[in-house]
Amino acid sequence: MSEVRTTIAELSMRNRAALLAELRGRDRPVRRGLDSAPATFQQRALWFLDRLSPTSTAYNMPVHLRLTGPLDVTALRRAFAAVVRRHDALRTRLTERDGQPQLEVIPDVPHGLRTAEAPDTATALEQAAQLGARPIDLTSAPLWRAKLWRIGPAEHVCTFAGHHAILDGTSLAILWRDLADHYRAEVDVNEAGGPRPVPPITYADFAAWQHDRVTSSAWRRSRRYWLENLHDLPTLALPTDRPRPSAPTGAGGIRTAPVPPETAAAVLRLARTEGTTPFTVHLAAFWLHLGRHANQDDIAVGTATEGRPVAEVAEVLGYFASMVVLRGDLGGTPTFRELVSRAAATTRQALAHADLPWELLVDAVAPDRDLGRSPLFQVGFGAAEQLAPPSFGEVHAEEVHQDLGTARFDLNWTVTLGSSGEVVVEYSTDLYHPATVDTMIESYLELLRSRLSEPDVPTSVTVTKAAEIRVVDDEDDYVAPECPTEHELTEEFAQVLARSGVGTRTNFFRAGGSSLQAAQLIAAIRERFAVELTVLEFFRTPTIGGLAVRIDRRRAARLDDGALVDLIETLSDDEVERLLTVVD
Template identity: 35%
Template structure:
């Protein structure tokens, strides 16, 4: 592309889901991907800045911003703009707070850039490089690729050489177009049918929390770190081989048992990310490819460990075969069958098993040490991340919602998880107990919705009702809608609700916060709200103020 050329493409399915999440809860740090490196030695900040901009210029995903058109979110790929690498002096005791401040600083998806780097200098020759990207343009594998390319470019520029990175065969937008061409028609219908069957009747996970669910979650979180010892890992690996399973399947079986004990439920659904790089040319590309799968396991009947691993193996095998099904579509299947309001979390727990080798990072005059700072945010109520370690077996990071759980409870959960693994390894033919721990469940934030009662048809009458009727019919593909018919009950989803908000803004010049639409939305109620805002606009002589998070070009 030329220096001033701008390209527009549809957002990928993963990007569309992330864009919707950001519209619902703008600026959440749980959408930020962090890479932090401790740098000891003589640092050339000019070479580092040049290396950063080389990587950003090389990958179109890192030069992308987002907007919404009539068909949904779109990627807008622009020319590279020079990124700076500011340096901030920080006392060692303030380092964690400085990293958290950098991670939690919000991105603007409409304006960009969606990548930034800052150096935190703790001594003349000691820095922490904090690289933060919005998840909509990257994922875990991409973050590792970014750091590897950044290090290679930095070393080359210090030597006065060209980095010599291999040319990219395609860009992320090419993958997006292939994805949209591939996932449609009968293939998408078949995937939808199979996932609908797998998820039919899957209940939400209602964990025994220490506090009630907040009405307005802040997504504050913390992380408990522990280890799965190497001798135990060796025995579990041997068992996995015996059962024609993988280490991930054994860990998932144990995690399901843990969740069952801390919920009293025996139908457990856990999200787990797949790399999403199903084609070889995607291996070296930075972008948002990861696609979580919903893995549902029946732990009832006190199965033996072997039997439970077999159930998990079958669940995973079926899910892996259909791993192209977009995560957002699976969540929408759950939302519809549970009759949840749009924006309600449908999955409460995640399991991640890291299997990507850690690249060796070397540059002249620098010792580079990857760090894992805590972002103090939680995407899920519980998320277990397991990293292989040659010395200790697995390093485990149990991220949790600090709004729901005390640190002591999570420490107890971690110890219980290791105990479950030890029991599985010691006697795989013994029944695995899912007896609930001695805790009282807290009130659930949302009662299951009842099927909607039939509403007598009432035709639109006022000018605003007639105009909204036309918009409703266009977005939902219907010819007749009563003023009391609910938008979501008629087949609307999160994306079409956002399209409705934008159409209302275009037609009437009034703004609705996204969350205000994530309840019951019908023509009658929306017409009243539009009229109220128009009257307020007339009284004030200007448009009603909207939240800064709702503003965009």
């Protein structure tokens, strides 16, 4: 290694730059013309959630545009078809191979932009909301629906509702921009510029490249960073109006409130003074807000990053966004200015290690899994710029926002930046009343106002430390498998987890199993026992003993009386007694 360092040190600046470009070039995606690839890690996480709740619409992403002016419907339909041809994500579905999700690109989709008549705008928007609220089957392309309602000669509503598995926020902006570009080119052959060049790679190319990076040094560094920073992360203990259900329904609501212009201006001034962004100022206030509600000085929220690590994917439509955890230290009596500095440093470090997909981040930290909570954080936070609607020439476009009635987290808090900003909170109706969320928004805005007026006054979170309690986990006591089903499951556990010493009390997830490995094990159980277990059932009983009971119960239910007698005669008295207890 020392010889290599010496050689590099002796290189000229020009040759050193050429070497660096060559090394970086080896870790960049290239066009391969793929029509299938392993699903990206972002898609795998949604595929797993879809297995948990196949009829959920929490990850639908509908957008509604109100179009006013002389719309050329034929030109819009042709423009939409051109966008579908341009982006392979719009012709993608997810299939399963050996228990693992694969993305598959089809040459063409069975339908495009559909049209309908509506008597008025309210009716059109009501039907548009119904379209966006229908479940989307991830195995059947396309994973979107698009429809145009004609209300009058110069009045239309256009809706595009796609699944998050093929889209994210940046992709939606790309989609509408490309649609507007193609539309203007269709109605005016002299349109300057015309449609943009085709992206250098496809989403399938990115998927293959992403899987090639699993063992990269960059991802290894990010794994170490997140493990070191999150291994002792406490659960956010926000009070709720209702008891937390064992499994969330995904039902939600939205509450909003404007950010006073003087507050927005003060946020911008402090951000400029501190050399940071309005996002970090709002983040510091949000940490403090949560800390006071939860009586904690160690706060974690999740935020979405763009997830586009290389220039080649800047114009590609697909699901790239990934979550990172922003852990806030409210300890001591910091001033608000100091909290902003902490928020800026935390955000910089998180973004520097945001290349690791969320699913691998969770697997690296390996928190206890709980169907009632999202892993690592339960509250999301983000800031969004006010974007101008796409230009359709003489046709004016205005986005119409609607409450989807869904929630992905306990609370998902978004601050729209700018002089006319607002706070938008998506909340779980399993946990909160609307009035409670309104009160939380009001107290946040008041806290933000007061801290901005006195940024150098010490502030603190009053935390009452609970007595430390050591919990002894029953699974620490090894229990050997007894019946044939438990023995066979032990073999499958050991193979998937690549470890020995698993017993009937071994919890799959606490033993290091990931959601993808869970899918592998479910597929292996289906193959070995001819029993179909849902992901939800696996989550509820992730131990060998619990799964053996489920498998034996399914097998017993399939047997007729004669076969049951034949089987019982082959069992020991203890096994018969155990099986009868299960059936009873």
